[in-house]
Amino acid sequence: MADESTNQGIPEPEGHADIIQTDYEIGQDNIETKIGPFGLDIHNPVFAIAGLSVIAFVAYALIAPGHANGLFNGLDPSDTCEAGAFCDLGLRSYLTSTYDWFFLLAANLFVIFCLFLIVSPWGSVRLGGSEATPDYGYPGWFAMLFAAGMGIGLMFFGVLEPTYYFGTPWGDAPLGTVRPFDENGALIPGNVDEARRMALAATSYHWALHPWAIYAVVALALALFSYNKGLPLSIRSAFYPILGDRVWGWWGHIIDTLAVFATLFGLATSLGIGAQQANAGLEYVYGVPNNVTVQVILICAITAVALVSVVRGLDGGVKVLSEINMVIALLLLLFVLFAAGAVTILSEFVTGVGAYFQELIPLSNPFGREDTGYMQGWTAFYWAWWISWSPFVGMFIARVSRGRTVREFITCVLIIPSVVCIFWMAVFGGAAITDVINNPDASAVKANVIDSYSPELSLFAMLESLPLAAITSTIGIVLVIVFFVTSSDSGSLVIDTITAGGKVDAPVPQRIFWCTFEGLVAIALLIGGGLGALQAMVISTGLPFTLILLLICYAILRGLMAEKRG
């Protein structure tokens, strides 16, 4: 008496989305099995290859830490390398310095592509078919956009980056701008305004249109090919216009495995490094001992909260946590804004926006630059980093963006987050630079960013210059930790979906597995060494993914052409 209708062919939808005709059935390559009492539903072979290759790389980093570090980070102990050669630089710096032009050019293209889609007639195509309604309201949606992929960076770089560009003594000032300090460390008042302006423009450049365009491209492709074309919610689906039914075979396995690999290592290494930074912050603020035990406890705590969050699900866990985080971040932002002087900071923001648009073209020009320290060491590094995170963040954004039109989607994923990021940088960077200018001798920010380089302390040093430092530093540490949780839980959902062949309803024990696995990888690398090396490796995956993203742009155009415009 089992119902036979489930075995019949796929009926047409109601004519408002262009379903791709393929014989592939979602889950057809999956293995459904049981381990003990727990059911599993995993893609064969992506789950196994992704899991085993992660274990292999962890083993490599633990067994041969020197070799791994040399390969990816380029610390050549024998001193036989010429400066600038591969063995001197390591894979990551080699790629970001050799292919700097490629990263810059590609990122510019993604921005132009997204802006073009907003004004193009395809902007009215609705993700999910013309009758679809948005899955999430604006507050929850924005909260999840930030919490997944950028929140932690805003905490870490908000003070660090503007201050660094403002006063860097290491010669990597953006566009070779003037230094506001003389050789003895005394302020040169005539240079302050220009240095300050450029610091904001150069920081905003890394956090506004370009990174969000990278995320938007991946997210739009996945949402389009899943919700409008009926393909599984997995990276490979975006390649259907290019590879056709081959995406269900090894081409697709490789793309998906690479995405899982980059996501898992990206999350695990930043979790490990983040635990070290949070520990440094705890030591600075409270005198908590700075050692591996404390860091392992931090990773366990973050993973435990993330586990609760993934088990409670997208609405009951991930969204709620993201919203809580957003409220705390907003409170901290408002506090810094008013404590550091709202009028000064708001004018800083206006200057920042103006400077951003003025310097956008020189900063994003890939050719004939003389400020290679900035362009390769910062910009190309950032672009590779954002791009290596894009499968994770893009897929998560796609998961929560059903029901928006393309125009609305890009406006909300590109324009609004860009404004928020520039504002954030103006507030945190503005407050920090104000402190550096006003108290060049006593400023803790100057001591930790310009005089010596302790990036993990920069945020707390800035908060110290404002009232109620004890309270705000605590909030800062909580925010850092919770942002790690919100990256970890959304990342586990993404990895689970990809390794389940695009099924979003795979059994819950699988997401528990990935979330725990990520914590274990972080702990193993923290204790055994290798966090830095493997993070450099992950960022190196930015190069192949840049190519992948360029192809995705083409696939999006092909996909949109077949859709009905709203």
Add this chain to the structure above:
Amino acid sequence: MFKHIMMPVDLGHADKLDRAMTVAADLAKHYGADITFVGVTSNAPGSVARTPEEYREKLAKLAAAQAELNGIETKSHAVFSHDPAVDLDDKLIEARKELGADLVVMATHLPNMGDMFLPSHGGELARHSDVSVFLVRHA
């Protein structure tokens, strides 16, 4: 005694529904009750259907086939969830209230150790409903 039976179905495992389906149909005939088949799925393409419309259609077909086979009144009710692996229990409890069903018949697995950590959907529904719930074990 019963007027409206709700039967949650997992279209992805339609082969495991036979016994529960028979029980529901027999009860419906005996009490002259209607059956509403409820399916919970996500908006993203899945193994059963690639669009929400297709899912609705398949569920409706299953309901129609049962009506014809047993000479009873049936309806279908598709529920879309952001995260069905986790939200299923809550969605079923909500659907039960919304439909006003006075009896739930559903297939469930044999109890096992795993239920201590992740309870079975049938068990959760029974715990949180104020109507009778008939859990039909797999043979």
